[in-house]
Structures are given as C-alpha cells and as structure tokens.
Amino acid sequence: MSRDQTAPEASEPAGAGSSSFLDVLRPSRQGRDYPLWLFIPCAAVLVYLVIPPLAFIIYTSFVPSEDSDIVGLTTQNFANIFESLGEFETLLWNSLVFSVGSAAWALVFGTVMAWLAERTNAPFRAVAYLAAFVSFAVPGLIKVIGWILLLGPEAGFINLAFKWVTGFGPLFNLFSMSGMVLVEGFLWTPIVFLLMATPFRSMDPSLEEAAVVAGSSDWQVFWKVTFPMAMPSVLSVLILTFIRSLEAFEIPALVGLPAGIEVMTTQIYLQLSEGYLPEYGNASAYSVILIGLVGLCLVPYYRVTQHAHRFTTITGKGFQPRRKDLGRWRWLGGLALLGLPALQLLPLTALVWSSFMPYLIVPSWDALSLFTLNNYVEAFSDDKIVRSITNNVTISIVSATACVGVSFITAWLVTRTAIKARWSLDRLTMIPLVFPGIVMGVAVLQTYLTVPIPVYGTIWIMVIAFSARYLPYAMRFSHAGLIGIHKELEESATTSGASWGNVARKIMIPLMMPALFAGWIYIFLITIRELSVALLLYSPGSEVISVVIWELWENGHVGTLSAFALGISVGTVLLASLFYKLSRRHGLDVR
Amino acid sequence: MKALYLTVALLFLTVSTAWGQSDTIKKLANYKGADYHDMLLKGAKQEGKVVWYTSLGGKSYKTIKAEFAKKYPDVKIEVYRAGSRDLSSKILGEHRAGKYLVDATETTPGLMMLFREKGLLMPYTSPEHKRWPDEHQIKAKSGGVWWVTDRESFIGLGYNTKKLSKDQVPKSFEDLLNPALKGKLMMSITSTGDRVLGTMLKVKGNEYVEKLKKQQLKLLKISGTATRDLIISGEFVASPTVFRNHALVKIHEGAPLGWEPMDEVPTNAGGSALFANAPHPHAALLLINFILTDGQKILQKFHYGMAWKDYPFKRVYPERGMTVKQYNQSLKKWNKLLRSIGRKG
Numbered sequence: 001m002s003r004d005q006t007a008p009e010a011s012e013p014a015g016a017g018s019s020s021f022l023d024v025l026r027p028s029r030q031g032r033d034y035p036l037w038l039f040i041p042c043a044a045v046l047v048y049l050v051i052p053p054l055a056f057i058i059y060t061s062f063v064p065s066e067d068s069d070i071v072g073l074t075t076q077n078f079a080n081i082f083e084s085l086g087e088f089e090t091l092l093w094n095s096l097v098f099s100v101g102s103a104a105w106a107l108v109f110g111t112v113m114a115w116l117a118e119r120t121n122a123p124f125r126a127v128a129y130l131a132a133f134v135s136f137a138v139p140g141l142i143k144v145i146g147w148i149l150l151l152g153p154e155a156g157f158i159n160l161a162f163k164w165v166t167g168f169g170p171l172f173n174l175f176s177m178s179g180m181v182l183v184e185g186f187l188w189t190p191i192v193f194l195l196m197a198t199p200f201r202s203m204d205p206s207l208e209e210a211a212v213v214a215g216s217s218d219w220q221v222f223w224k225v226t227f228p229m230a231m232p233s234v235l236s237v238l239i240l241t242f243i244r245s246l247e248a249f250e251i252p253a254l255v256g257l258p259a260g261i262e263v264m265t266t267q268i269y270l271q272l273s274e275g276y277l278p279e280y281g282n283a284s285a286y287s288v289i290l291i292g293l294v295g296l297c298l299v300p301y302y303r304v305t306q307h308a309h310r311f312t313t314i315t316g317k318g319f320q321p322r323r324k325d326l327g328r329w330r331w332l333g334g335l336a337l338l339g340l341p342a343l344q345l346l347p348l349t350a351l352v353w354s355s356f357m358p359y360l361i362v363p364s365w366d367a368l369s370l371f372t373l374n375n376y377v378e379a380f381s382d383d384k385i386v387r388s389i390t391n392n393v394t395i396s397i398v399s400a401t402a403c404v405g406v407s408f409i410t411a412w413l414v415t416r417t418a419i420k421a422r423w424s425l426d427r428l429t430m431i432p433l434v435f436p437g438i439v440m441g442v443a444v445l446q447t448y449l450t451v452p453i454p455v456y457g458t459i460w461i462m463v464i465a466f467s468a469r470y471l472p473y474a475m476r477f478s479h480a481g482l483i484g485i486h487k488e489l490e491e492s493a494t495t496s497g498a499s500w501g502n503v504a505r506k507i508m509i510p511l512m513m514p515a516l517f518a519g520w521i522y523i524f525l526i527t528i529r530e531l532s533v534a535l536l537l538y539s540p541g542s543e544v545i546s547v548v549i550w551e552l553w554e555n556g557h558v559g560t561l562s563a564f565a566l567g568i569s570v571g572t573v574l575l576a577s578l579f580y581k582l583s584r585r586h587g588l589d590v591r
Numbered sequence: 592m593k594a595l596y597l598t599v600a601l602l603f604l605t606v607s608t609a610w611g612q613s614d615t616i617k618k619l620a621n622y623k624g625a626d627y628h629d630m631l632l633k634g635a636k637q638e639g640k641v642v643w644y645t646s647l648g649g650k651s652y653k654t655i656k657a658e659f660a661k662k663y664p665d666v667k668i669e670v671y672r673a674g675s676r677d678l679s680s681k682i683l684g685e686h687r688a689g690k691y692l693v694d695a696t697e698t699t700p701g702l703m704m705l706f707r708e709k710g711l712l713m714p715y716t717s718p719e720h721k722r723w724p725d726e727h728q729i730k731a732k733s734g735g736v737w738w739v740t741d742r743e744s745f746i747g748l749g750y751n752t753k754k755l756s757k758d759q760v761p762k763s764f765e766d767l768l769n770p771a772l773k774g775k776l777m778m779s780i781t782s783t784g785d786r787v788l789g790t791m792l793k794v795k796g797n798e799y800v801e802k803l804k805k806q807q808l809k810l811l812k813i814s815g816t817a818t819r820d821l822i823i824s825g826e827f828v829a830s831p832t833v834f835r836n837h838a839l840v841k842i843h844e845g846a847p848l849g850w851e852p853m854d855e856v857p858t859n860a861g862g863s864a865l866f867a868n869a870p871h872p873h874a875a876l877l878l879i880n881f882i883l884t885d886g887q888k889i890l891q892k893f894h895y896g897m898a899w900k901d902y903p904f905k906r907v908y909p910e911r912g913m914t915v916k917q918y919n920q921s922l923k924k925w926n927k928l929l930r931s932i933g934r935k936g
Contacts, residue, residue, distance in 0.1 A: 067916050154775075155826040175809060257780065258811045260933035270930070273812075275923040276679040276705050276782075276915075359846075360824040449687045456688035539681060540642070540671035540692065555648070555672070556817025 038500070039419055042409050046428040049406075049468040052451065053443035054431060057291070060446045061284035066277045077285035095246055095263040095293075098180055098256075102248075103241035105185030107234065110192025113340055117193070118200035119226075120324045122333030129197075131341035132190035137576035138344065139529040140187050141250050141546055142565040145553060146347020147183050148174060148254065149354060157350055160362050175259040184251045186343050188241050193340065195240075199233040205322040218324070232304055239301040243294055247436030249532035254553070264290045265438045265532070272442070272536070280446060287439040295434045348569065355562035375559035376567075385564055387541070388548040389571075391459050392528055395544060399466035400523040403474035404516050406467070411478035412508070416487060429475040432468050440469045441536030457539040465533050470523045477522070481515025482508075521579045528572055616872045620715035620865060621735060627718060631880070632663070634873025640667035641874035644682065645697040646675045647742075647861070649816045649837050651893040652697075658889060659881050666874050674781045674814060675702045686711055691868040694875035697741070697882060699859045700729075701782070701910040701918050706864065707737055708915045713867040715876060719883040727898045729862065738862030741882055743896035744815075745906065746787055746859070747852040749822045749833025755849075760829075763854050764795050767831060768802050775828035777809040778929065779818045784810070784832050785925040786857040788932075789909045792925070794854050803932055810933035823848050839894035852904035860898060860908060 061077055064070035081088050117125040150158045151174035163169030173179060203226070211221045227234075252266045262270070264286060271283035326333050353363055355375050361367045379385055407429065413419065414426045435443065444465040448456045455461040485508070493503045509516070531546035538547045545568055552561035624630065635641070645652050656670050671693075673681065679702055685692055686709065696703070706712050714731030720739060727740040748767075750760055754775075761767050767776065778784045791799060809827065811818070815834040821827050823846045831853060838850035863879045865872070887897075896902060910918045 067919055152826050154828075155821075155824045253812070258777070258809045258933075260810060260930075262930070272680060273676045274926050275919045276676060276702060277919050278680045278683070360820050360826075362824070445684070449684060452689070454688075454690070457685055457690040457692055539685065539690075540644070540669065551673075554674070554812065554817060555814045556820040558820070 036419065038409060039413055039417070039422070039425075042406065042413060043421075043425060043428070045406055046410065046425060046471075049464065049471065050428050050431045052447045053435070053440065053465075053468060056446040056450065057284050057287050057439065057443040060280050060442075061288045063281050063284075065279050065281050067275075077281040080282055081285055081289070091262055091264055091267055094177070094256075094261050095265075097177060098184065098248075098252065098261075098263055099242045099245035101177070101181035102184035102188060102245040103238050105181055106188035106192045106241050107238050109185060109339075110189045110237075111196045111230075111234065113189070113193045113337060114196035114200050116333045116337055118197050119322070120326050120330075120333055122326060122330055122337055124334045124337045128193070128337040128340045131344050132193050133576070133580070134573055135187075135190035135340075135344050137525060137572040138348070138569045139546060139549075139565075139572070141254075141529070141531050141549055142351065142569055143187060143344075143347045144183060144250050144254050145549070145561065145565070146350045147186070149350035149360075149558075150174075150346060151179065155360070155362055157353070157363060174255060177256075177259070177261055179259065180251050180255050180261065183255060184245055184248060187251075188244070189343060190340060192237055192241060195237045196230070196233060199230050203229055208322055235304045236301060239297060239304065243297045243301065246290075246294060246297065247438075249436075249438050264293070265436060268438050268442060269532075269535075280442070283442050284446065287442050290436055290439055291434045294436060298433060348566065351562040351566055353562075354558050355566055357559055360556075360558045375563035379560045379564040380567065382560075384543060385548055385560075388543045388545050389568075391542055392544040395459050395462050395466065396524045396527040398463050399470065399527050400474075400520045402463070402467045403470050403523050404478065404520045407471060407474035407478040407519070408482075408509075408512070408516060411475060411482045412504075415479065415482050416490065426475075429471050432470075433472045435469060437469065437530060437532035438536070440465055441533040444468070444533070445536050457542065459542045459544075461537050462534055462542070462544065465537055466523075466527045466530065469530075469533060470526065473526075474519045474523060477515050477519030478512070481512040484515075485511050517579075521576070525572065525576060528568075616713050616865070616867060616869060619872050619876065620713050623716055628880070631873050631877045635663065635871070635877045636665045638871040638874045639665070640669060641871050641878050642669045642671070642692055642694045643696070643875075643878055644671045644673070644678055644693045646673065646678055646699060646702075647697055648672075648814055648834065649840060649893060651836075651890060651895070654889050654893070655882065655886050658885060659878060662881065662885070663877065666877065668878065674783075675699050676782055678702060679705065682706065682711065683709070691866070691870055693866055694869040694871045695863060695865055695878050697861060697863045699782070699861055700738075700740075700908075701915075701922070703729075703738055703862060703864050704910065704915050704918065706866075711867060712737055713865045713869075715865045715879070717876070717880055717883065719880055722883075724899055727860075738864045739883070740860045740862050740898040741887065742861045742890045743898055743906070744859040744861065745835040745852070745896055745902070745904070746783055746832060746857045747835055747850055747904070748829055748831045749819055749838050750829035750849050750851065751822050751825055751827075751847055752849050753847045754825055754828045760849065760851055761853075762851060764791050764799065764831075768799075768806065772806060772828065774807045776806060777811060777818070777821065777827040777830045777832075778933070779815065779830070779832040780810040780812045780926070780929060780933070781814070781832075782922060783815060783834075783859075784929050785922050786859075786909045787832050788929045789921060789925040790853075790855050790857045790907055792928070793907075793909075800928060800932065808933050810930065819848065836894040836896070854905070855907045856902075856904045858896070858906040858908055 062073040062075065064074045064076055068076070070076055113128060116122045117128050148156070150156050151172055153159060153170040153173040153175060156170065156174065159170035159172065162171035172182075174183070207229070208221050208225050211225045216224065247265065249265045249269070252261070252263045253269065256263060257266060268283045268286045268290070271286060272278040272280070354360065356371050356373070357367065358370055358372050358374065361370065410425045410429055414422050432440070444461060448461055448464075455464060489507055489511070490503050493507055498506070528545060530544075531550060534544045534547050535550060538544060543551075549561055549565055549568075552558075552564065619634075622630065643656075647655070652670060652672055656668050659666075659668050671681070675698055678696070678698055682693060682696070696706075703712065714733060714735035714737050716735045720728060720736060723739045729737045729739070731737055748761055759769075759771065761769065761772070778787065788800070791803070811821070813821075815832070815837050818830050819833050819837045819841060822830055822833065823841060833850060835850050835852075838848055841848050842850070863882050865875050865879060869875045891897065909921070913921065
C-alpha cells in the first residue's frame with residue numbers, strides 16, 4: 001500500500017551492499033541527512049504494538065491447557081482441532097458460506113444503490129448518502145439487536161405482524177445462516193454503497209457514449225463497458241467485505257449461536273468460555289489458523305488494488321457522468337434508494353418501542369398502557385453505564401490520536417526519507433491487518449497477562465489493542481495525505497533553515513489536516529463500535545459501551561439496553577455530524 | 592544494569608507487599624473478639640469501598656448492593672455481575688496479571704472450589720456461622736470456613752403459559768422429547784445449560800441426548816433472567832434452563848410463566864467467599880456478614896431456596912464428589928455435547 005511514489009530511491013533493496021546491521025539505518029547514497037532519531041523511537045513504538053501480540057498468540061498456541069498433564073510446549077492444541085476434522089470442516093464451511101454470502105449480498109445491494117444514486121435520475125440520492133453516513137455512526141451491535149427484535153421467529157415484530165395479517169408465519173427466521181447473511185449484508189450495504197459510488201461517479205462517460213453511438217443497447221453498455229470499468233472496485237470491495245465478514249463476531253455470536261451455527265470467531269470465543277479454565281491454547285491455535293486465512297485473502301486484495309491504476313476511472317478530463325433516465329421507473333428507483341435509510345431506521349424503531357416497555361413485549365394497543373420512562377432513568381443513572389461512556393470516549397480519543405500521530409511519522413519516514421530500513425516500518429504497520437478483532441483480543445490479553453506491564457484491568461490495555469488494530473487504517477489515511485503533497489515544499493523550508501519539527505508543524509500537518517482528521521474521526525467512531533477486542537480485555541471498572549450493551553443483552557435487560565443504545569446512537573450520530581460540519585467549515589473533505 | 596536492579600527491587604516490593612497484605616487479612620479473617628462488628632465497620636470506613644463480584648442474577652444483587660449502601664453509607668460498594676464462567680476468566684486473569692481488584696464474591700461452589708485450589712481464597716470466621724448447620728459450612732482444615740451455603744438456585748423448566756396448556760407441560764426429561772415441542776425449546780449455553788445437560792446425561796444416558804438433538808433446540812449464551820424473559824415474550828415456548836427463583840418473581844407479577852421441576856433438579860448452592868489478597872478486607876467481611884444476615888431476607892424475598900428447607904423435588908449437586916479438574920473436564924464435556932445438540936452443519 002505504501003509504495004513510495006515520491007522517492008525513487010525507495011525501491012533500492014534494504015541492506016543491499018551493506019556491511020553491518022547499522023547500515024540499514026543510514027540514508028542511502030542519494031539520500032539526505034534525515035533524522036534517524038525519529039526512526040528509532042517510531043520503530044520501537046511499532047514493534048511494541050505489533051510484535052508481542054503476534055509472538056504471544058503463536059507461542060500460546062503451543063502451550064498446553066492448564067488441566068493437561070503435558071509439560072512444555074506441545075502441538076496438542078492443533079491436534080485437538082484436526083482430530084475432530086469434521087467439526088473443523090463444518091466451522092470452515094460455515095465461515096466461508098457466511099462470508100461469501102454476506103459479501104455477495106452487500107455487494108449486489110450496495111452496488112445497485114450506488115448505480116441508482118450516481119448513474120440514474122432516481123430521486124432521494126441525498127437521503128441515501130445521509131443514511132450511509134449515519135450508518136457508520138451507529139454501532140453495529142445495536143442494529144443487530146434491533147434486527148433480532150424485528151425478525152425473531154416467534155416474537156419478532158415483523159414476523160408477528162405477518163402472522164397477524166396472513167395467518168402464516170414466521171415470514172423469516174433470523175436464527176439461521178440466511179439470517180446471519182442477511183443482517184451482515186445489511187450492515188455492509190451502506191459501506192459498499194459509498195465505496196462503489198466513487199467509481200460510478202468518476203467514470204469517463206466517453207466510452208459509454210461511444211458504445212451507444214456504435215449501437216449498443218443499455219444492457220450491452222452496462223455489461224461490456226460500465227461493468228468492466230468498475231471491475232477493480234467491485235473485486236476489491238468484494239474481497240474486503242469477505243475478509244471483514246470472516247472476522248465478524250457480533251452476528252455469529254448473537255444470531256449464529258442460537259441457530260447452532262458456529263464460525264471461526266465464535267469458536268475462539270467459546271474456547272475461552274467452555275469450562276471454568278479458559279482454553280487459551282486452543283483459542284490461540286484457532287486464532288493462528290484464522291490469521292493464516294485472513295492473510296491468504298489479503299494477497300488477492302493487494303493484487304487487485306495494486307494494479308488498480310490500469311483501470312483508472314478518474315482522469316484529468318472534466319466531465320459529468322451520464323445519468324440514465326429511468327422514465328416512469330424513476331420513482332421505483334427512488335423507493336429502492338429509500339431502502340438504505342429504512343435499513344438504518346427499522347432496527348432502531350424496534351429499540352424505541354422496547355425502551356418504553358417494562359419488559360420485552362410485542363407492540364399492541366394493550367401494551368401501550370405499560371409505557372414507562374424507567375428504562376431511560378435506569379440506564380443513565382447507573383454508575384457502570386455512565387462510566388462506560390467516559391471510558392470509551394477516553395479510549396477512543398487516545399487511540400485515535402496515537403494511531404494518527406504514529407502513522408503520520410511512519411508515513412513520513414517511509415515516503416520522505418532515504419533510510420534503508422524504512423520498508424520495515426511499512427511492513428510493521430500492515431501486520432495488524434491479519435488480526436481479526438477477537439484474535440487481537442486474545443493476543444493482547446495473552447501478552448499482558450504474561451508481561452509485567454501493569455495495564456491489565458485498566459482502560460490502557462484497550463488503548464494499546466485498539467492502537468495496534470487500527471494502525472493500518474490510520475497509515476492508509478496518512479500515506480494518502482502525504483503523497484498528495486509534493487516534497488519541494490519541505491525541501492524549500494529545510495533549505496531556508498527550518499527544523500524537522502517546524503516543517504511538520506507549519507507545513508506538513510496543516511496541509512495534511514484533511515487526511516489526518518478523516519483518519520482520526522474514522523478511528524474514533526470505529527473504536528466506539530468495537531466489541532470483540534473489548535469483550536476479552538475489559539475488567540470491572542474499565543467497561544466500554546459495547547461491552548455494557550453485550551452484558552445488558554446477556555442479562556436480559558432489553559429495556560435498559562434499548563434506552564442506552566438509543567442514547568448512544570443519538571450521541572454518536574450528533575458527534576459524527578459535528579465532526580462532519582467542522583471538517584466542511586475548515587475546508588476538509590472527509591468523505 | 593540500573594534498570595535491572597530497579598525491576599528486581601520493584602518486583603520484590605510488590606511481592607512483599609502482597610505477602611504482608613495476605614498476612615493481615617489472615618489475622619482479620621480469624622478475628623473472634625467481642626467487638627467484631629465495630630472493628631469491621633471502623634476498618635471498612637477507613638478502606639472506603641468494597642469490590643464484589645457475583646453471579647447472582649435478576650435484581651437480587653442490585654438490591655443487596657442498594658441495601659448495603661443504605662446501611663453503610665461510608666463504604667462504597669462496587670459490583671461486577673457475570674455468569675460463573677466470565678467471573679472465572681476475569682478473576683483468574685486478574686490473579687495471573689497480579690492485579691488484585693476483587694474483595695469478595697458470591698457465586699456457585701464449582702467456581703469457589705477452583706479459586707480455593709488456586710490459593711485465591713482466605714478462610715474466615717464469623718459469628719453468623721453458628722446459625723448454619725455443619726453440612727452447609729465448607730470448612731478449612733486450618734480453621735474457619737471457605738464459604739457457607741447462603742442460597743440455593745434450582746434449575747427446571749420454565750414455560751409460557753399462553754403457548755403451552757397445562758396438560759402439555761413436560762414433567763420430566765422424557766416429556767421434552769414430545770414432537771409437538773420440536774423447534775420450540777431453548778437452552779442457555781452457559782454453565783447452567785451444561786449442568787442441566789450433565790443431569791440429563793446422568794438420569795437418562797447418552798441415548799437420550801441423541802434423541803434430544805432431533806428436537807432442534809436453540810442455544811443462547813444468555814443469563815438465567817434473559818432466558819426467562821424470552822419465554823415470557825413468547826420467543827420460545829419453554830426452556831429447561833430456567834431458575835425457579837427467577838420464574839417465581841415474574842409469576843408473582845402476573846407474567847404468563849410457569850415453572851416445573853424435572854426428574855432431578857440441578858442446584859446451585861451459592862456461597863460467599865473472601866479473597867486472600869482483598870484490597871479492602873474489612874469492607875469485604877462486612878459485606879459477607881451483611882449477606883449472611885440482612886442479605887438472607889433479601890435473597891428469600893427473591894425466592895432463592897435455602898439449603899435446610901425441604902422442597903417437593905429431588906435436588907442434585909453435579910459438582911459434588913468431584914475434584915476441580917474432574918468438574919472442569921465434565922463441564923467442558925457437557926458444554927461440547929450441549930453445543931452438538933444445537934449445532935447445524
């Protein structure tokens with residue numbers, strides 16, 4: 001990802017012709033005297049964040065369980081997995097079906113929406129964009145619970161309404177593989193919509209116009225011109241969604257387990273809660289396998305994105321993409337676009353109802369007499385619940401700032417210096433990409449249960465885990481921001497005698513602010529949503545929002561949960577809107 | 592080199608402080624003076640707070656917290672509630688990391704056996720113990736008790752009375768195989784579910800579990816109260832993993848819920864224990880004594896069973912007669928079997 005585009009010497013193999021280890025830290029011959037002092041602490045921070053979790057998860061996968069008679073390291077944990085090969089194959093199969101299904105469903109749905117919004121004259125495109133933006137602010141866990149309330153087979157509001165109208169039912173059983181795929185697909189649709197809207201918006205219409213002039217039908221234009229041009233985006237979005245679904249935890253845990261469907265991530269979680277003694281060895285062995293799977297999937301992803309320039313859709317030519325006139329079908333297209341806000345609002349409406357009820361009860365006129373505000377009082381007067389908000393805000397601010405700060409320096413060292421070993425920083429920042437959330441949780445847990453650094457039981461263990469997990473994403477924002485700025489600006493400042501600090505403070509950071517700010521917001525919001533890492537790392541006193549919601553669900557306090565979840569959703573949406581407005585006011589495009 | 596010396600010195604300081612603390616707690620735990628309560632209260636006020644981990648469900652633990660706070664306003668009480676497995680992983684994790692946060696716990700015996708084996712607990716004496724029959728005191732060889740059974744929770748069948756008529760209600764494990772119940776039952780995939788499955792296995796054998804697979808049970812990793820509420824809502828018709836005390840609370844409120852004991856009733860005989868490295872030992876003992884006095888009334892108000900009372904069903908204690916290792920392995924085996932009942936390929 002961080003292929004150097006500004007320093008040609010970057011392609012020189014590190015260590016080529018070097019006579020000692022320290023040589024790799026020196027600038028190459030063509031390079032300038034860049035601050036090595038920045039490289040060493042930066043490398044140290046990256047190594048600290050990335051290497052111990054990786055090392056400990058691999059090490060623990062060879063450690064026998066506590067109640068085992070085996071002494072020393074063993075391959076027993078892997079043997080346990082492969083001994084029951086049928087079970088493992090089922091896990092793998094379920095994971096693949098779930099991931100492929102979700103990715104395909106989200107891709108089809110999101111792409112159609114993006115096409116309708118960008119390439120047709122269907123109305124409500126602004127509403128669709130707003131919904132896609134809002135969807136990012138509302139934690140997925142909250143929406144999953146909303147969908148359970150709507151589509152539970154016996155008491156789900158939609159199923160009951162269907163049964164009431166038709167006398168048959170249920171309309172749809174959420175607790176099934178198709179239910180898992182449906183909800184995961186719903187969660188990914190807005191993101192796919194946003195990712196696919198860009199290529200549709202930026203496509204050069206001249207090729208399509210040429211096809212039309214040559215007598216092609218609409219379908220032929222789409223199939224032979226539009227679709228091939230969008231292919232790299234389609235492929236990269238498909239692979240990305242597939243990987244993220246493979247890593248998903250909330251839906252497999254909340255929807256899959258009741259249906260008796262286990263996937264790799266839930267298996268890791270179950271290994272830690274099967275007996276009184278957590279099976280760290282087995283959980284780590286599953287984690288190592290999952291890391292391998294994700295790593296394998298990332299290879300084609302990088303291949304596709306690396307050669308994306310061959311399918312360039314944005315050029316220097318000024319143009320407006322051709323919008324197809326849908327004629328009388330225009331309003332149908334608009335209705336389809338309203339599907340995006342509906343997907344966000346429907347689960348929340350279920351939560352609104354539950355938040356005013358003393359216990360879980362289906363909507364009816366009779367139930368209205370039970371209307372109460374107690375859930376809101378209970379939710380926001382509970383010390384633990386309120387503390388989870390302050391904990392989360394602190395964790396998110398610190399993690400986002402740390403990620404952006406470290407990634408900014410790393411990206412600068414990688415793209416702007418001639419230090420031979422700078423490639424190692426780039427690789428280090430990419431390693432966490434292979435860690436699904438639940439695996440990062442296990443890995444960081446293992447690390448700080450073993451290493452005598454007193455962060456276990458505090459919020460700082462989550463700051464470390466989140467910083468490590470989201471470092472690659474921050475790097476992507478920083479790198480993109482940095483390569484957009486020509487280095488002659490820095491060079492002239494340096495030539496005029498400015499120190500590196502001054503160059504960074506007065507030139508680089510202000511110019512990169514849009515990218516850094518966008519990265520910061522992204523990480524801030526995503527750490528508010530994160531469950532799988534937090535679930536393994538929190539302790540009493542360091543609970544975060546997602547953990548509190550999870551606990552309220554497990555303990556059956558659906559009313560309190562609904563009130564709290566709605567409060568949080570309103571808060572995150574307002575916060576996201578505020579960030580968005582701020583960024584626009586300062587001329588920063590964070591889309 | 593200086594860093595190494597500093598690390599060693601810090602480690603020594605940490606270990607010696609923990610050792611000293613443990614010694615102080617030991618003396619306190621064995622204190623039998625006439626001013627026992629005054630001494631505890633004075634010390635607790637100085638400590639200022641108590642951290643209590645419990646697996647008690649519903650609103651019982653919240654009421655205990657509220658009443659304790661009302662009675663001892665100078666002692667802040669912090670509560671962490673979780674299922675026994677989560678409690679186990681949290682407490683063992685904290686212990687492994689050398690982080691001593693928890694003072695006292697009220698949980699099930701299997702878990703306390705594990706804590707005792709790991710050296711996490713401290714036996715204690717209390718003037719309240721004399722009210723307990725000997726068989727419900729888990730005594731330490733060195734004197735004092737590890738815990739006394741302060742409540743019993745009975746696991747049986749909770750069912751929705753609107754969805755199941757009286758004559759359809761299963762009265763035994765065998766009745767759960769009724770084809771009419773196919774796809775309508777759920778079980779909690781927690782240690783509660785494991786213990787029920789262990790009991791089924793003991794009473795009915797492997798064949799029964801195979802037959803149960805055909806009933807397409809749904810498995811949810813939720814607490815006892817959440818299980819009960821799903822039955823009330825009608826999402827599931829019945830579940831053999833509903834606690835009697837949780838059910839009775841809602842039955843008295845008029846919810847469409849019934850509770851039926853099965854062939855044997857797995858029983859959680861809960862107790863309160865003191866941690867050997869409790870950072871607030873006076874406050875911990877004050878809380879434990881509160882649970883053994885005022886807390887008993889609260890627990891009975893929430894329909895928990897009492898060990899010395901008779902009930903019209905056969906109580907069983909799956910962990911009894913097992914070592915910690917045997918019990919942990921049994922739990923894992925039952926859990927695996929339970930998951931296989933609900934699993935779909």
